[in-house]
Amino acid sequence: MRLGFVSVLIVVAASASAQLQTDSVSSYCCQPVVQFQQLCAAPQSGIIWVHIHENETTVLPVARQVLDSLKQGCIVTWHHSGNRNVSFQLGDSVYSVDPNRIFTPEGVRATLEAQSRYDSAAADYVINLGKQFTRSYINHQKLVLAMHNNSDGGGLHIGSYAKGGIYENDAADVFINAKEDKDDFFYVTDSRFFDYLKMRGFNVMLQNNDAVTNDGSLSVYCGYLGIPYLNIEAQLGHHEEQKRMMLAVVDMITALELQ
Numbered sequence: 176m177r178l179g180f181v182s183v184l185i186v187v188a189a190s191a192s193a194q195l196q197t198d199s200v201s202s203y204c205c206q207p208v209v210q211f212q213q214l215c216a217a218p219q220s221g222i223i224w225v226h227i228h229e230n231e232t233t234v235l236p237v238a239r240q241v242l243d244s245l246k247q248g249c250i251v252t253w254h255h256s257g258n259r260n261v262s263f264q265l266g267d268s269v270y271s272v273d274p275n276r277i278f279t280p281e282g283v284r285a286t287l288e289a290q291s292r293y294d295s296a297a298a299d300y301v302i303n304l305g306k307q308f309t310r311s312y313i314n315h316q317k318l319v320l321a322m323h324n325n326s327d328g329g330g331l332h333i334g335s336y337a338k339g340g341i342y343e344n345d346a347a348d349v350f351i352n353a354k355e356d357k358d359d360f361f362y363v364t365d366s367r368f369f370d371y372l373k374m375r376g377f378n379v380m381l382q383n384n385d386a387v388t389n390d391g392s393l394s395v396y397c398g399y400l401g402i403p404y405l406n407i408e409a410q411l412g413h414h415e416e417q418k419r420m421m422l423a424v425v426d427m428i429t430a431l432e433l434q
Protein backbone atom coordinates (compact mmCIF):
# COMPACT_ATOMS: atom_id res chain seq x y z
CA MET A 176 0.00 0.00 0.00
CA ARG A 177 1.30 3.44 -0.88
CA LEU A 178 1.24 5.94 1.92
CA GLY A 179 1.93 9.52 0.99
CA PHE A 180 1.53 13.01 2.24
CA VAL A 181 0.88 16.35 0.64
CA SER A 182 1.94 19.55 2.27
CA VAL A 183 0.43 22.93 1.47
CA LEU A 184 1.20 26.20 3.22
CA ILE A 185 -1.61 28.75 3.30
CA VAL A 186 -1.56 32.10 5.05
CA VAL A 187 -5.15 32.46 6.15
CA ALA A 188 -5.39 35.80 7.86
CA ALA A 189 -3.27 38.85 8.47
CA SER A 190 -4.20 41.25 11.23
CA ALA A 191 -2.74 43.05 14.21
CA SER A 192 -2.66 39.76 16.07
CA ALA A 193 -0.74 36.58 15.40
CA GLN A 194 -1.27 35.28 11.88
CA LEU A 195 -2.68 31.85 11.29
CA GLN A 196 -0.84 29.76 8.74
CA THR A 197 -2.26 26.38 7.84
CA ASP A 198 0.29 23.79 6.87
CA SER A 199 -2.11 21.14 5.63
CA VAL A 200 -0.79 17.61 5.76
CA SER A 201 -3.09 15.07 4.18
CA SER A 202 -2.60 11.46 3.33
CA TYR A 203 -3.79 9.66 0.20
CA CYS A 204 -5.19 6.81 2.22
CA CYS A 205 -6.72 8.08 5.43
CA GLN A 206 -9.41 10.28 6.82
CA PRO A 207 -9.70 12.61 8.58
CA VAL A 208 -6.96 14.91 7.41
CA VAL A 209 -4.57 16.00 10.13
CA GLN A 210 -3.51 19.60 9.79
CA PHE A 211 -0.55 21.28 11.45
CA GLN A 212 -1.46 24.93 11.92
CA GLN A 213 0.95 27.66 12.92
CA LEU A 214 0.04 30.83 14.77
CA CYS A 215 2.86 33.30 14.29
CA ALA A 216 3.43 36.74 15.79
CA ALA A 217 6.86 36.71 14.16
CA PRO A 218 9.13 33.72 13.55
CA GLN A 219 11.80 33.23 16.20
CA SER A 220 14.86 31.52 14.76
CA GLY A 221 15.46 28.06 16.22
CA ILE A 222 12.55 28.24 18.68
CA ILE A 223 9.05 26.74 18.32
CA TRP A 224 6.07 26.45 20.68
CA VAL A 225 4.12 23.21 20.24
CA HIS A 226 0.51 22.20 21.04
CA ILE A 227 -0.22 18.53 20.24
CA HIS A 228 -3.38 17.59 22.17
CA GLU A 229 -6.32 19.36 20.53
CA ASN A 230 -8.66 18.89 23.52
CA GLU A 231 -6.27 20.81 25.83
CA THR A 232 -8.00 24.09 25.19
CA THR A 233 -6.35 26.45 27.67
CA VAL A 234 -3.12 26.45 25.66
CA LEU A 235 -4.04 28.34 22.49
CA PRO A 236 -5.79 31.40 24.01
CA VAL A 237 -2.88 31.83 26.42
CA ALA A 238 -0.25 31.34 23.73
CA ARG A 239 -1.98 33.75 21.34
CA GLN A 240 -2.17 36.42 24.07
CA VAL A 241 1.49 36.04 25.06
CA LEU A 242 2.86 35.86 21.50
CA ASP A 243 0.78 38.91 20.57
CA SER A 244 2.08 40.87 23.57
CA LEU A 245 5.68 39.91 22.78
CA LYS A 246 5.22 40.37 19.00
CA GLN A 247 7.45 37.35 18.67
CA GLY A 248 7.25 33.57 18.32
CA CYS A 249 5.19 30.86 16.62
CA ILE A 250 3.10 28.01 17.99
CA VAL A 251 2.26 24.95 15.89
CA THR A 252 -0.93 23.08 16.76
CA TRP A 253 -2.43 19.75 15.66
CA HIS A 254 -5.91 20.10 14.17
CA HIS A 255 -8.12 17.12 13.32
CA SER A 256 -11.20 16.18 15.36
CA GLY A 257 -11.13 18.26 18.52
CA ASN A 258 -10.21 15.15 20.48
CA ARG A 259 -6.96 14.19 22.18
CA ASN A 260 -6.40 11.13 20.00
CA VAL A 261 -6.05 10.95 16.22
CA SER A 262 -8.36 8.37 14.65
CA PHE A 263 -8.05 7.25 11.04
CA GLN A 264 -9.46 4.66 8.68
CA LEU A 265 -7.40 2.22 6.61
CA GLY A 266 -9.47 -0.14 4.51
CA ASP A 267 -12.34 -1.31 6.68
CA SER A 268 -10.51 -0.71 9.95
CA VAL A 269 -10.48 2.33 12.19
CA TYR A 270 -7.40 2.98 14.30
CA SER A 271 -6.58 5.47 17.01
CA VAL A 272 -3.36 6.82 18.50
CA ASP A 273 -2.25 9.36 21.06
CA PRO A 274 -0.37 11.86 18.83
CA ASN A 275 2.18 12.46 21.59
CA ARG A 276 3.21 8.79 21.50
CA ILE A 277 4.16 8.43 17.84
CA PHE A 278 7.72 9.78 17.59
CA THR A 279 9.52 6.44 18.06
CA PRO A 280 8.65 3.01 16.54
CA GLU A 281 8.21 1.57 20.05
CA GLY A 282 5.75 4.32 20.92
CA VAL A 283 3.77 3.79 17.71
CA ARG A 284 3.32 0.10 18.45
CA ALA A 285 2.35 0.72 22.08
CA THR A 286 -0.17 3.47 21.35
CA LEU A 287 -1.81 1.52 18.50
CA GLU A 288 -2.17 -1.46 20.85
CA ALA A 289 -3.45 0.70 23.70
CA GLN A 290 -5.93 2.82 21.68
CA SER A 291 -7.05 0.34 18.98
CA ARG A 292 -4.86 -2.42 17.53
CA TYR A 293 -1.50 -2.81 15.83
CA ASP A 294 -0.76 -3.79 12.26
CA SER A 295 2.12 -2.84 9.98
CA ALA A 296 0.07 -0.71 7.53
CA ALA A 297 -1.38 1.38 10.36
CA ALA A 298 2.10 1.67 11.91
CA ASP A 299 3.54 2.91 8.59
CA TYR A 300 0.88 5.61 8.39
CA VAL A 301 1.46 6.75 11.96
CA ILE A 302 5.25 6.70 11.68
CA ASN A 303 5.01 8.84 8.54
CA LEU A 304 2.65 11.25 10.27
CA GLY A 305 5.14 11.68 13.11
CA LYS A 306 8.04 12.13 10.67
CA GLN A 307 6.11 14.73 8.69
CA PHE A 308 5.70 16.71 11.90
CA THR A 309 9.26 16.34 13.21
CA ARG A 310 10.84 17.06 9.81
CA SER A 311 8.80 20.22 9.35
CA TYR A 312 8.79 21.65 12.85
CA ILE A 313 11.21 19.95 15.28
CA ASN A 314 14.45 18.54 13.87
CA HIS A 315 16.11 21.87 13.01
CA GLN A 316 15.19 23.64 16.26
CA LYS A 317 17.53 24.55 19.08
CA LEU A 318 14.64 24.85 21.56
CA VAL A 319 11.26 23.08 21.57
CA LEU A 320 8.61 24.50 23.94
CA ALA A 321 5.58 22.24 24.35
CA MET A 322 2.36 23.19 26.11
CA HIS A 323 -0.12 20.76 27.67
CA ASN A 324 -3.13 20.81 30.02
CA ASN A 325 -4.02 18.21 32.61
CA SER A 326 -7.03 17.73 34.89
CA ASP A 327 -7.44 18.83 38.50
CA GLY A 328 -6.33 16.03 40.80
CA GLY A 329 -6.01 13.77 37.77
CA GLY A 330 -3.42 11.14 37.03
CA LEU A 331 -0.50 13.38 36.18
CA HIS A 332 1.07 15.96 38.52
CA ILE A 333 4.54 16.92 39.75
CA GLY A 334 4.36 14.26 42.46
CA SER A 335 4.12 11.60 39.75
CA TYR A 336 7.87 12.11 39.21
CA ALA A 337 8.95 12.27 42.85
CA LYS A 338 10.19 9.34 44.91
CA GLY A 339 7.42 6.76 45.06
CA GLY A 340 5.56 8.33 42.09
CA ILE A 341 4.52 6.23 39.11
CA TYR A 342 7.02 7.98 36.80
CA GLU A 343 9.83 8.21 39.34
CA ASN A 344 12.25 6.37 37.03
CA ASP A 345 11.74 8.91 34.22
CA ALA A 346 13.12 11.76 36.35
CA ALA A 347 16.73 12.65 37.10
CA ASP A 348 15.66 15.40 39.51
CA VAL A 349 12.42 16.91 40.87
CA PHE A 350 11.68 20.17 42.66
CA ILE A 351 8.30 20.66 44.34
CA ASN A 352 7.11 23.99 45.73
CA ALA A 353 4.29 23.16 48.14
CA LYS A 354 2.77 26.62 47.56
CA GLU A 355 2.16 25.85 43.89
CA ASP A 356 -0.69 23.72 42.51
CA LYS A 357 0.77 20.26 41.93
CA ASP A 358 -0.95 20.12 38.51
CA ASP A 359 1.07 23.12 37.27
CA PHE A 360 4.65 22.10 36.56
CA PHE A 361 7.50 22.16 34.05
CA TYR A 362 8.89 19.03 32.39
CA VAL A 363 12.39 19.69 31.01
CA THR A 364 15.23 17.73 29.38
CA ASP A 365 18.05 20.16 30.15
CA SER A 366 19.57 20.75 33.60
CA ARG A 367 20.03 24.47 32.87
CA PHE A 368 16.26 24.81 32.50
CA PHE A 369 15.72 22.81 35.69
CA ASP A 370 18.07 25.00 37.72
CA TYR A 371 16.57 28.25 36.39
CA LEU A 372 12.92 27.26 36.95
CA LYS A 373 13.67 25.83 40.40
CA MET A 374 15.36 29.13 41.28
CA ARG A 375 12.14 30.89 40.18
CA GLY A 376 10.14 28.61 42.53
CA PHE A 377 8.20 26.61 39.95
CA ASN A 378 7.42 22.92 40.23
CA VAL A 379 9.83 21.27 37.80
CA MET A 380 11.13 17.82 36.86
CA LEU A 381 14.24 16.97 34.84
CA GLN A 382 13.86 14.04 32.45
CA ASN A 383 16.47 11.30 32.76
CA ASN A 384 17.34 11.17 29.06
CA ASP A 385 19.05 7.78 29.36
CA ALA A 386 16.55 5.95 31.56
CA VAL A 387 13.26 7.55 30.47
CA THR A 388 10.57 5.13 29.31
CA ASN A 389 10.50 5.05 25.50
CA ASP A 390 6.82 5.92 25.13
CA GLY A 391 7.27 7.77 21.82
CA SER A 392 6.48 11.19 23.26
CA LEU A 393 8.09 14.37 21.96
CA SER A 394 10.13 14.77 25.16
CA VAL A 395 11.68 11.33 24.62
CA TYR A 396 12.32 12.06 20.92
CA CYS A 397 14.00 15.38 21.73
CA GLY A 398 15.93 13.79 24.61
CA TYR A 399 17.34 11.12 22.28
CA LEU A 400 18.29 13.69 19.63
CA GLY A 401 19.74 16.17 22.11
CA ILE A 402 17.26 18.91 21.17
CA PRO A 403 16.59 20.99 24.32
CA TYR A 404 12.91 20.53 25.22
CA LEU A 405 10.58 21.99 27.80
CA ASN A 406 6.90 21.39 28.50
CA ILE A 407 4.58 23.76 30.36
CA GLU A 408 2.05 21.43 31.98
CA ALA A 409 -0.84 23.38 33.49
CA GLN A 410 -4.25 22.40 34.75
CA LEU A 411 -7.05 22.89 32.21
CA GLY A 412 -8.54 26.35 32.87
CA HIS A 413 -5.43 27.71 34.61
CA HIS A 414 -5.02 30.54 32.12
CA GLU A 415 -3.13 32.88 34.45
CA GLU A 416 -0.79 30.14 35.69
CA GLN A 417 0.04 28.96 32.18
CA LYS A 418 0.61 32.55 31.10
CA ARG A 419 2.92 33.17 34.07
CA MET A 420 4.84 29.99 33.21
CA MET A 421 5.13 31.00 29.55
CA LEU A 422 6.50 34.41 30.52
CA ALA A 423 9.02 32.71 32.84
CA VAL A 424 10.25 30.72 29.83
CA VAL A 425 10.65 33.96 27.88
CA ASP A 426 12.74 35.31 30.78
CA MET A 427 14.72 32.07 30.81
CA ILE A 428 15.54 32.35 27.10
CA THR A 429 17.08 35.77 27.80
CA ALA A 430 18.80 34.78 31.06
CA LEU A 431 20.40 31.66 29.58
CA GLU A 432 21.16 33.40 26.25
CA LEU A 433 19.32 30.69 24.33
CA GLN A 434 18.69 32.94 21.36
Ligand SMILES: [Zn+2]
Binds near residue numbers: 228322
Ligand atom coordinates in the same frame (compact mmCIF):
# COMPACT_ATOMS: atom_id res chain seq x y z
ZN1 LIG B 1 -1.27 16.87 26.47
